[in-house]
Amino acid sequence: MRGWRCTAPDRRQEFYLRRLAFALLVGGAAHTLVCWLTLQWGFFRGGENAFWRLFAVIWGGHLALLAFAQSGANRRLRDPAMTEPLMIWSTLVLLLSVVFVEQAQLAVMTFFFAVLHQGVFRVRRRAVARAAVVAVAGYGLVLLSLRLQGDLTRPAAAWSQWLLFAFTTLAMVLLASEISTIRLRLRQRNGQLSELLERIQDLAVKDELTGLYSRRHAMELLAKSCGQARRGAFLLAVAFVDLDHFKRINDRHGHLFGDRVLMRFADLTRRYLGEKDLAARLGGEEFLLVLPVLDLAQARATVEGLMTALRAQRFMAAPALEVTASVGLTVVGATESPDQVLARADRLLYQAKTGGRDRIVIEGPP
């Protein structure tokens, strides 16, 4: 299967390779061209021999880096994009060539700003600052060693260009730092926004107190399930569940305690229903269960299990309390609309209530 389609990590690797190849080949070619021009204009220290030897080393390094990534070894690095190693290598290449180009040192070192640009959006502030320090200090050391050897032509111009480079680099690093802060804030804001979005989506489909589906969402799901049940091999059982004498529970033990009873019932539905079953809170102490089943007997067994578990619940604040529920249970008929099924389940629930509560009243489809 891998042969015909790129997997996500392969696409990322392709992206890394393309970026690295672009930086090394295009950046490398531009840098070589500038140095070659200094050779043509007679500013290249050591002449043609030195030029070809230096660029054999530089291009050997470029190709070695590319081969390293091409082999996939970059995937084992903490940053497979290799941005920082690439920045360090490019800076060293620039410093090495500065030794050879006379009077065009600043022109060569301006490539460093392209190197910094690579890093600003991809590595931490500290890595950008590190590369800047290496470039400014390295450029200064090269000038100093040339000066000490008496090889620095027009020293005043060379040092003032170095100063200009140092200040511009400092400004770039400050800018990079600001961009990095903005990046960090954006990432945090994005995280907060996705959390908020998740919460809004939850609120739209779930009941806040119990975490069960809301009435509106349950109705949408029921309409969809009814269509599937008509086409499929399974039956769709619908149960209206209403906790008994809930007002009394609230009155005797308080509203907060009532809330806890509702949450406990919701927990039981999560424990006793299958993953294809649906439980929703329609409002107050009224719930809807939708169960894909083979027959009514299976639905009855599930609902009875739930009612037995509810009856067995004990509450610390009211140890003697036994919570029961009344249920109207039916099955969706072949040509019925969700409203018709719900009306029947509601009628059956009413019969369960008037018949003495704590019971299930069942009726098949018409």
Ligand SMILES: Nc1nc2c(ncn2[C@@H]2O[C@H](COP(=O)(O)OP(=O)(O)OP(=O)(O)O)[C@@H](O)[C@H]2O)c(=O)[nH]1
């Ligand atoms: N604790 C709590 N109570 C609620 C909530 N929503 C509705 N109620 C209460 O649920 C009670 C429902 O009372 P009734 O409709 O009279 O029903 P009941 O007392 O359960 O009586 P039967 O259904 O006939 O057994 C009311 O007192 C509502 O205030 C809720 O979110 N939390």
